[in-house]
Amino acid sequence: MSFRHAGMPPNPPARRQPNRRWLWVVLLLLALAGLAFWLIPGSGKQAGKDHKSQPAPVAVAPAVRKDIPVYLNGLGTVQAYNTVTVRSQVDGQLIEVAFREGQDVHKGDLLAKIDPRVFQAQLEQALGTKAKDQALLENARRDLTRYVNLGNSISAQTVDTQRATVHQLEATVQADQGAVDNARTQLSYTAIASPIDGRTGIRQVDVGNIVHSADANGVVVITQLQPISVLFSLPQQNLQAINRQTAAQGKLKVAALDADNRTPLDEGVLELVDNQIDQATGTIKLKATFPNAQRMLWPGGFANVRMLLTVENQALTVPTAAVQRGPQGPYVFLLQPDQTVKMQPVSVGISEGEDSVIEKGLSDGDQVVTDGMAKLQDGSKVTLADEAQKEPKEESGKEKPHKHGGKAAQ
Numbered sequence: 063m064s065f066r067h068a069g070m071p072p073n074p075p076a077r078r079q080p081n082r083r084w085l086w087v088v089l090l091l092l093a094l095a096g097l098a099f100w101l102i103p104g105s106g107k108q109a110g111k112d113h114k115s116q117p118a119p120v121a122v123a124p125a126v127r128k129d130i131p132v133y134l135n136g137l138g139t140v141q142a143y144n145t146v147t148v149r150s151q152v153d154g155q156l157i158e159v160a161f162r163e164g165q166d167v168h169k170g171d172l173l174a175k176i177d178p179r180v181f182q183a184q185l186e187q188a189l190g191t192k193a194k195d196q197a198l199l200e201n202a203r204r205d206l207t208r209y210v211n212l213g214n215s216i217s218a219q220t221v222d223t224q225r226a227t228v229h230q231l232e233a234t235v236q237a238d239q240g241a242v243d244n245a246r247t248q249l250s251y252t253a254i255a256s257p258i259d260g261r262t263g264i265r266q267v268d269v270g271n272i273v274h275s276a277d278a279n280g281v282v283v284i285t286q287l288q289p290i291s292v293l294f295s296l297p298q299q300n301l302q303a304i305n306r307q308t309a310a311q312g313k314l315k316v317a318a319l320d321a322d323n324r325t326p327l328d329e330g331v332l333e334l335v336d337n338q339i340d341q342a343t344g345t346i347k348l349k350a351t352f353p354n355a356q357r358m359l360w361p362g363g364f365a366n367v368r369m370l371l372t373v374e375n376q377a378l379t380v381p382t383a384a385v386q387r388g389p390q391g392p393y394v395f396l397l398q399p400d401q402t403v404k405m406q407p408v409s410v411g412i413s414e415g416e417d418s419v420i421e422k423g424l425s426d427g428d429q430v431v432t433d434g435m436a437k438l439q440d441g442s443k444v445t446l447a448d449e450a451q452k453e454p455k456e457e458s459g460k461e462k463p464h465k466h467g468g469k470a471a472q
Contacts, residue, residue, distance in 0.1 A: 120447060123430060129374065161174075168256065321366070393406055
């Protein structure tokens with residue numbers, strides 16, 4: 063029998079002891095997992111170590127010297143070499159249209175006719191007036207000749223008066239000739255001819271209408287397509303180089319390209335450098351002329367313009383894909399003799415097409431990485447892509463050993 067003092071709390075229940083057997087099982091499993099992490103190939107740090115030591119496949123290309131053209135590029139607007147709105151120079155009724163819309167015409171070709179009857183009558187009237195005055199002049203000359211031959215039998219005043227009459231009639235005949243020429247010119251205006259070679263547009267007036275010399279629309283608009291012009295702009299910083307090359311070479315070559323900036327439309331020459339810079343845009347306007355034999359250029363359209371400024375002879379170049387950009391500027395991965403790569407800073411000049419000019423940082427024949435740079439660092443081991451492709455083929459050609467050590471069954 064147990065005794066407890068009055069006022070003392072009852073005895074606490076006995077604490078439950080943890081099962082130590084399960085704790086040892088868990089620790090053993092963790093130990094086995096850690097051992098497998100280090101020993102099994104392809105896992106943990108060992109796997110990362112092996113992966114890091116594997117060379118990365120890359121493609122390389124040598125730095126070579128070649129002639130690189132220097133182009134200036136811009137967007138141009140196609141303009142007709144000449145544009146003429148054909149208008150009537152006299153008022154009258156249009157009695158004939160001698161062209162088709164969209165027809166190619168030549169200078170002097172008949173386009174339309176205006177009723178010539180009024181102008182023909184004016185010409186005949188002028189010719190009649192001239193003939194009348196010409197007859198009076200001839201009679202006055204004969205009278206003057208007679209007065210002179212009479213000598214002292216006729217007064218000097220009469221001779222002088224007759225001589226003045228002759229001069230007056232000569233002036234009248236001369237004025238009549240001017241009226242005849244004017245009437246003949248007005249009559250010629252009734253036959254409207256093309257002033258240039260070109261293509262007609264939409265007809266602005268129909269037969270039977272009265273046309274006036276003051277009509278704004280005229281009869282038709284003719285545009286000259288061959289040759290044709292392209293107006294384009296370039297930054298004002300290029301002006302000095304353009305003027306220098308123009309003075310040395312003459313007219314610079316210009317190519318017109320399609321919207322894809324690859325398909326050539328035509329080749330021409332630089333015709334004009336504008337005489338002032340646009341202060342609003344800081345650009346200079348230029349005009350190039352193209353023969354447009356195939357009519358690939360059309361007035362009002364747009365064309366990409368590429369002007370050949372000069373050619374850099376024997377410049378050191380690498381593929382543009384090899385040039386990388388970093389915080390310190392452009393660089394390339396330079397292949398080393400020990401099959402590693404080095405991050406080589408370079409100074410890049412112009413880039414044209416797939417080539418970039420290297421002004422500083424490389425020498426002739428240096429091998430630079432052009433593909434596979436994503437996982438490269440300074441000092442990374444690499445293998446050439448061609449060699450990496452050959453290795454599996456060579457291994458696949460070897461005979462596979464049998465799992466028991468003998469040769470594979472035939």
